């Protein structure tokens with residue numbers, strides 16, 4: 001293929017190539033429209049590049065979790081190694097396709113032909129409903145045109161997406177890139193004619209589509225909250241199989257429980273579905289959310305009141321049984337940070353800071369306003385530095401955050417909990433969420449005194465010059481070493497000064 005513009009990509013470009021350099025290269029290679037779409041959907045943050053794992057992992061994970069969907073990566077071998085390693089670490093249990101390249105295949109356009117051949121060989125209708133191809137940083141910056149792939153091969157849908165680290169700030173938003181592309185494809189199929197009947201479809205039963213990857217018990221719990229209104233839960237977005245996409249789009253309203261799914265929300269809107277912000281956390285959050293859902297579904301006030309009167313006493317009971325008397329900071333990159341902070345405040349915690357790596361959108365506005373009214377500083381697109389500074393300033397009884405923040409918290413003697421582990425292992429919504437989330441946080445906040453003792457016991461061990469392997473005792477400086485070094489530096493500075501005069 002010789003129609004590709006020449007690559008403007010410098011040697012060795014990637015995560016560390018610099019965002020502007022990569023963006024300029026992508027634009028020069030014909031990706032201006034794709035980059036503008038990404039910039040509009042996922043506005044930039046204060047830092048130049050992702051501070052969490054490679055963003056493309058979000059898209060890869062969405063593809064790997066779908067039945068009868070093959071996922072192929074196009075990118076540098078080191079990126080693909082890291083992504084597949086992480087994919088299998090999180091239990092992918094299936095192969096990830098990879099189309100390698102070298103400088104020659106990249107600049108001549110042969111890489112695109114190799115991708116097309118790989119898609120052709122993979123797209124077997126007896127095995128797959130869809131094949132997903134993900135362009136990582138270098139192929140995106142080099143303009144590899146996945147939009148020129150065939151739209152389908154023998155009925156197998158082909159979906160090509162660009163997910164560069166210099167265009168998608170977090171792996172959470174990368175989930176939306178693929179979820180949105182799939183919803184778009186499925187919506188256009190449904191608009192064009194009859195489609196496969198979703199397995200879970202119950203004729204005449206209105207449903208609410210939940211947007212966001214949730215703990216498995218959460219959709220069940222939310223279904224119980226909705227049942228008194230005569231509503232049930234549609235298959236989630238991101239979906240687990242292709243025909244679930246039709247069922248999700250068939251909802252009466254979509255709930256943006258995770259508020260950063262901009263591309264997916266665009267598709268629900270294009271299908272004429274109203275969008276409900278926030279999520280059913282705590283007593284006030286659940287009361288507001290049920291009302292918003294009932295209104296979006298055009299239900300009479302009596303049905304909404306019935307649902308609220310069933311849900312709220314159980315929530316009050318769960319929160320009352322697990323009171324939190326502590327100061328807690330919350331930060332993370334999953335997109336549910338504001339909901340967790342709300343729940344903790346309702347359970348009695350003081351939450352002076354909630355930071356999220358995700359951007360501000362209208363779908364988290366109720367949570368932002370509620371938290372700020374309750375004395376919490378909400379930081380969108382929070383950098384690690386901002387999260388750290390908040391923790392060090394307010395000295396919480398418990399810091400919930402990312403791995404480096406947890407590490408720093410422990411060094412300071414502050415009990416700390418890894419946000420992703422906490423939310424991925426227990427429900428967040430309804431009475432079940434109120435009971436389990438509040439209980440784990442209440443238990444962790446009791447560790448402060450123990451952490452303080454540990455810090456004083458290990459004072460100075462394994463830090464700075466003493467870090468590393470092989471010390472049998474507490475490392476000590478070689479006698480006189482620092483003083484000798486100081487004198488050498490002073491003599492060198494003096495000599496340089498003398499040369500200067």
Ligand code: SF4
Pocket residue numbers: 013014015016054055056075076078079082136137138164165166
């Ligand atoms: S694909 Fe991911 S790991 Fe590779 S250069 Fe881009 S951001 Fe970095």
